[in-house]
Amino acid sequence: MRRLILVIALVALSGCATLAPERERPAMPVPEAWNAPAQTGPLAGVDELGWRDVFPDSALQKLISTALHQNRSLRQAVLAMDKARAQFGIARADRIPNIDASGQNSNQRLPADLHGGIEGIDRQWNVGLGISSFELDFFGRVKSLEDSALESYLATEEARRAAHISLVSQVARGYLTLAGDREHLALARETLESRQATLDLTMAQLAHGMSTELARHQAEEVVAVAQAEVARLTAQVAMDENALAVLVGVPVPELGLPARAINDVALRTTVEPGLPSELLTRRPDILEAEHRLWAAGAEIGAARAAFFPRIGLTTTAGxxxxxxxxxxxxxxRAWTFVPSITLPLFDAGRNKARLEAAKAEQQIRVAQYEQTIQNAFREVSDALAKNQGYEGQVKAQARRAASAEKSRLLVDQRFSAGLESAFAVHDAERTLFTARQNLLDARLARKLAMVELFTALGGGWQENGLHASAQ
Known part of the structure; x- marks a missing residue:
């Protein structure tokens, strides 16, 4: 009993401390405020918002929900997290003695000169419980390895969250891009019809001697340009659907998406960015880099412990x-109690090299952590600036498109009355087409910028935010 108590005490005392360096989070290498004007109006923090709050469009919600269940990349991230959790379980088990039950029957024949002058066979039966080769972790080597495995597991959990957020963002961007290109295609077809009507009118005028061959060739040219644009956009829409199908995991036609104008896709347009320091606890890529840093520190502890004696214990009772x-x-009754100690005397510099490698790895992780913070700050600052700028662009492009529409109507009226040339009609149509294209691009860019901001702030990993709290 006394020996059992001694074993338990040794196990409890081992691994109480490690030789890992103190954890110290590097200073945040970014300013304390965003380089963008503050948003106005009622704002909600990104922590309060789930992806259903940011993307209230029912069709987009269906796409995101399907993707979260079907996407293969996200499935890989989840499986990687499961693997890391299992590896942590292995490392944690190394700190607890393995107790095995055993039974043995040995038979041995010895010659007379080795058996007290009598030739005979020795037989022995054994049963018992025992601890085999358990390391008493007085210098924290095993504890450091457990800490490293834990931090690696937590890092993969953050990587899964990052993959989740990225997938939500990619699906939203893919849906918006598809809606934008569909609208571009509709505009191109409308323009083709208009130019075809102009060509028909020019041909009629030519038949009555009211136009020229030059006007006919010009009209045919702009019709061919419009036909080429329709063909290009038709292919682009198909490619958009293919890209979205890869993200969602099922063919897009099976989802029955409605043909919706980009301006009709509901999307939350305001969010409180908070302070840069809050990104440290919100962005999964920053948290992943932090856990990788702590894991590297734990590896230093294990490398340092390798310079000290390793004390093992094997014991049985039965x-x-x-x-x-x-x-x-x-x-x-029988028992064995076999403590052992191994002290490194000469290893050709192996332990020293491992320690230097562990320290270098930690410095690499520090640099990666700081770079991740800098990239996150830039992404948020850029997204804030874009959201401020695109609002004005949309309004300006809308005014330009309205003016171009009025100009084209006036030119059409004058052309029908024989007061304008076909060249003026073509020029007005090109101007209107370009203006409407630019308006669509500005609207799409503004929507995409909001998705970019939401993603950069680290939102989107939870499904419901405001809705859940209201319930």
Whole structure:
């Protein structure tokens, strides 16, 4: 009993401390405020918003929900997290003695000169419980390896969250891009019809001597340009659907998406960015880099512990007998207690090299952590600036498109009355087409910028935010 208590005490005392360096989060290498004007109006923090709050469009919600269940890349991230969790379980188990039950029957024949002058066969029966080769972790080597495995597991959990956010963002961008290109295609077809009507009118005028061959060739040219644009955009829409199908995991036609104008896709347009320092606890890529940094520190602890003695323990308690019939007699109790110690004396510099490699790895992780923070700050600052700028662009492009529409109507009226040339009509149509294209591009860019901001702030990993809290 005293020996059992001693073993338990040694196990409890081992691994209470490690030789890993103190955890110290590097200073945040970014300003304390965003380089963008503050948004106005009622704002909600990104922590309060789920992706259903940011993307209230029902068709987009259906796409995102399907993608979160079907996407193969996200599935890989989840499986990687499961693997890291299992590896942490292995490392944690190394800190606890393995108790094994054993039974053995040994038979040995020895010659007379090795058996007290009598030739014979020795038989022995053994049963018992034992601890085999358990390392008493006085210098924290095993504890450091466990800490490293834990931080690696937590890092993969953050990587899964990052993959989740990225997938939500990619699906939203893919849906918006598809809606924008569909609208571009509709505009190109409308323009083709208009130019075809102009060509028909020019041909009629030519038949009555009211136009020229030059006007006819010019009209045919702009019709061919419009036909080429329709063909290009038709292919682009198909490619958009293919890209979206890869993200969602099922063919887009099976989802029955409605043909929706980009301006009709509902999207939250305001969010409170908070302070740059809040990104440290919100962005999964920053949290992943931080856990990788802590894991590298734990590896230093394990490398340092390799310079110190490794103390092992093997012990058994059970019954032993020469005869099976006597094996379970109380007088046949037996035990072994075999402590061992291994002290590194010469390893050709292996332990030192491992320690230097672990320290270098930690410095690499520090640099990666700081770079991740800098990239996150730039992404948020850029997204804030874009959201401020695109609002004005949309309004300006809308005014330009309205003016171009009025100009084209006036030119059409004058052309029908024979007061304008076909060249003026073509020029007005090109101007209107370009203006409407630019308006569509500005509207799409503004929507995409909001998706970019939401993603850069680290939102989107939860499904519901405001809706869930209201319930």
């Amino acid at each position: 019954l032993a007998s020469l005869e099976l019939t006597d094996l379970f007699d109380s007088a046949q």
